[in-house]
Amino acid sequence: MLKYIKHNMETIDGVEIFPIISFLIFFTLFVGVLVYVIRKDKKSIEEVSLLPLDNTNNHSHEERK
Amino acid sequence: MQAETFKYDNRTVRDFTVATIFWGVIGLLVGVLVASQLVFPDWNVASWLTFGRLRALHTNGAIFAFVGNAIFAGVYYSLQRLLKTRMASDLLSRIHFWGWQLIIVSAVITLPLGLTSSKEYAELEWPIDIAIALVWVIFGVNMFWTILKRRERHLYVAIWFYIATFVTVAVLHIVNNLELPVGAFKSYSIFAGVQDALVQWWYGHNAVAFFLTTPVLGLMYYFVPKAANRPVYSYRLSIVHFWALIFIYIWAGPHHLLYTSLPAWAQSLGTVFSIMLIFPSWGGMINGLLTLRGAWDKVRDSAVLKFFVVAITAYGMSTLEGPLLSLKNLNAIAHYTDWIPAHVHIGTLGWNGFMIFGMIYWMMPKLYRTSLFSEKLANAHFWIGTLGILLWALPMYVSGFTQSLMWKEFNPDGTLVYGNFLETVTQLMPLYALRAIGGTLYVTGMLIMVVNIVRTVRSGSFQAEEEDSALPLEATEAGHKGEHWHRWIERKPVQLMVWATVAILIGGIIEIVPTIMVKSNIPTIESVKPYTALELEGRDLYIREGCNACHSQMVRPFRSEVARYGEYSKAGEFVYDHPFLWGSKRTGPDLHRVGGKYPHSWHYNHMIEPTSMSPGSIMPTYEWLATSALDTTSTKAKLRAMASLGVPYTQGYIDSAHFYMQQQANAIASELMEQMEDVEVSPNEEMVALIAYLQRLGTDIKAQPENNETALK
Numbered sequence: 001m002l003k004y005i006k007h008n009m010e011t012i013d014g015v016e017i018f019p020i021i022s023f024l025i026f027f028t029l030f031v032g033v034l035v036y037v038i039r040k041d042k043k044s045i046e047e048v049s050l051l052p053l054d055n056t057n058n059h060s061h062e063e064r065k
Numbered sequence: 066m067q068a069e070t071f072k073y074d075n076r077t078v079r080d081f082t083v084a085t086i087f088w089g090v091i092g093l094l095v096g097v098l099v100a101s102q103l104v105f106p107d108w109n110v111a112s113w114l115t116f117g118r119l120r121a122l123h124t125n126g127a128i129f130a131f132v133g134n135a136i137f138a139g140v141y142y143s144l145q146r147l148l149k150t151r152m153a154s155d156l157l158s159r160i161h162f163w164g165w166q167l168i169i170v171s172a173v174i175t176l177p178l179g180l181t182s183s184k185e186y187a188e189l190e191w192p193i194d195i196a197i198a199l200v201w202v203i204f205g206v207n208m209f210w211t212i213l214k215r216r217e218r219h220l221y222v223a224i225w226f227y228i229a230t231f232v233t234v235a236v237l238h239i240v241n242n243l244e245l246p247v248g249a250f251k252s253y254s255i256f257a258g259v260q261d262a263l264v265q266w267w268y269g270h271n272a273v274a275f276f277l278t279t280p281v282l283g284l285m286y287y288f289v290p291k292a293a294n295r296p297v298y299s300y301r302l303s304i305v306h307f308w309a310l311i312f313i314y315i316w317a318g319p320h321h322l323l324y325t326s327l328p329a330w331a332q333s334l335g336t337v338f339s340i341m342l343i344f345p346s347w348g349g350m351i352n353g354l355l356t357l358r359g360a361w362d363k364v365r366d367s368a369v370l371k372f373f374v375v376a377i378t379a380y381g382m383s384t385l386e387g388p389l390l391s392l393k394n395l396n397a398i399a400h401y402t403d404w405i406p407a408h409v410h411i412g413t414l415g416w417n418g419f420m421i422f423g424m425i426y427w428m429m430p431k432l433y434r435t436s437l438f439s440e441k442l443a444n445a446h447f448w449i450g451t452l453g454i455l456l457w458a459l460p461m462y463v464s465g466f467t468q469s470l471m472w473k474e475f476n477p478d479g480t481l482v483y484g485n486f487l488e489t490v491t492q493l494m495p496l497y498a499l500r501a502i503g504g505t506l507y508v509t510g511m512l513i514m515v516v517n518i519v520r521t522v523r524s525g526s527f528q529a530e531e532e533d534s535a536l537p538l539e540a541t542e543a544g545h546k547g548e549h550w551h552r553w554i555e556r557k558p559v560q561l562m563v564w565a566t567v568a569i570l571i572g573g574i575i576e577i578v579p580t581i582m583v584k585s586n587i588p589t590i591e592s593v594k595p596y597t598a599l600e601l602e603g604r605d606l607y608i609r610e611g612c613n614a615c616h617s618q619m620v621r622p623f624r625s626e627v628a629r630y631g632e633y634s635k636a637g638e639f640v641y642d643h644p645f646l647w648g649s650k651r652t653g654p655d656l657h658r659v660g661g662k663y664p665h666s667w668h669y670n671h672m673i674e675p676t677s678m679s680p681g682s683i684m685p686t687y688e689w690l691a692t693s694a695l696d697t698t699s700t701k702a703k704l705r706a707m708a709s710l711g712v713p714y715t716q717g718y719i720d721s722a723h724f725y726m727q728q729q730a731n732a733i734a735s736e737l738m739e740q741m742e743d744v745e746v747s748p749n750e751e752m753v754a755l756i757a758y759l760q761r762l763g764t765d766i767k768a769q770p771e772n773n774e775t776a777l778k
Contacts, residue, residue, distance in 0.1 A: 018330065018334070018575055019330060019333065019334050019337070021575065022316065022334060022338075022571075022572070022575050023337075025571055026312060026313065026338075026341075029308065029312055029568070030308075030309060030312075033304065033305055033308045033309070034305065036304075037301045037304050037305055038301070040301070040304075044219075045300045045301060046296075046300075047219070048219045048221060048222075048300060049296040049297055049300035050296050051147055051217065051219060051221040052143070052146075052147065052221065052223075052286075052287050052290045052291055052296070053290060053291070053294065053295075053296060054146075
């Protein structure tokens, strides 16, 4: 009876590759983002992280309440 | 280069904030009502006020009205300021605001009327689905247009989260609501059974991810630094948080379907990616909490920061709990029990609610150029709300374990200790009462907020147009060489959107496509036949009354469930179920094998007065099913729609549908009158159709191949 829930996908060719592909795609993306983040220079990171705070934004010409 | 002066649009922000508070109070009051109905079944006073119908109103209200409006308020506030520009189009902002409110109003009208597609958090019927898609696109256009005319070169991480939210919700909403209309407010999902379940929970899970999580994380990355007056702990971490989160989230949907008839590999994939989700989620939580490094003394004085701290902590707790619940061994205990609502409410009440309250308390005084009327009242709100969350969730954790243990307990002789499901329900009444009290406390806190905000608003004056100035983008770009400046800038947000879309589509495609293919690969069960016309109408009544809010139709392959309900459910049994009705919660027993279990009269009496058959039952009464006539005007249209979706109804059957329907109804009605001598039953009443459906449920596989002529001629 277990065949009804166990073997639905076996007739799709190579279905067992799906989880492996998914993991590889994710792993590559994750490493890519890590490398990108580590290589990004400190100054620009700091500049962007200060964006929500008005007082540090050199575009802003007046203090807002 | 001269700095440009421009004005922020605060009106839209204010309107969305007011709508957040208004719908929040209403949506959560409905929550208190449905929680109370489980304690006092008498409170199901009319058909449109029954638990089954109102539960959808509560969930939709909390998600799309309360959190939805809050997201828009926060986005409109932060986007303008982060990009140093006004929203691109006041007209689009207006249409967005009023369109969204109209959608909410239409939900408030249609859901209590029983106009529902039955798919959780996507219950609204097709005309409203289209309206949602249109308004959502208007929001997206307005946002992207604003991004393109910005004066700030960099896109702060909060905006990334907004973009990912826009793209993903659009994809999810459209795919999950692919349905074939059969009337003004009636449609059938184009997917059936296992496929429909997978698409639904791919949607359901990611509605949590991309409606309740990513936009609110965007708000966190803006408002927490604002309120603490310091930048986010690690901007690098936020980049990793963003990409890892949006990429992994989309894969985790199948964890809602563990031990069901879903293919095993998809279940495993859901589990693995759910566990991986802990890391980006906790990265985000740590990033939020550590933003307060060196500012913890401020938390003591500031209600806003208190709300944020508890919200982020609740985010961390539910994003650890969620992955743990995705482990099959834990899921076997928790699924279908009250543990799941407890988990969900830590997220909505704690994470969403408290982020929103903090944001409102911070933002409204700024919009009204004043300070908060009473910090003390805000603190009172905080403590009452926190107590409310605890009183809500803790009893439900106890309740979840109690249910699960009672469902699975065996006597030494191999029979179930609590063979009558009802015993496992009456046991929970004190806990349900506590939960209702917890919800009431939480709403009380919100009412305190209403007072506080009204007084704040009265003491200030609204600044609809807030002036600011910034250098235009050309100036900051003047030194760059190469590509023409505007092409380079314009490309970046567009690129971001494209990559975010790619990220979420990969997961979606790998998860969904094989299951679309499953149709031809599901082991067919010879004896499974389409529903008869009468049963199909009965099924639509089951959907209208929201029976699936409390009853599952999925017997999992456990000894305890097979002993209680019968043979476990097979994928092949649902091939004609447009939409699937597996349910997600067992407040009442599973119904997949209810067919043939009781005589017709049992169902009849049980619907009229559940306690007459099951003393102590908390099910609402459904006496109107015996007095209203079944509407058969669209029966043929329904059959035709099903046929075009691949259900093998012959043209001959459709043409004679009314004849067959009458035949089956007459048989059931006369049997009913034989069983209950003092009751007059008309074959045309809705009750008969519903009984026809219930008696058919799960019976097909019992039929022997040689005598399965029962279903269709």
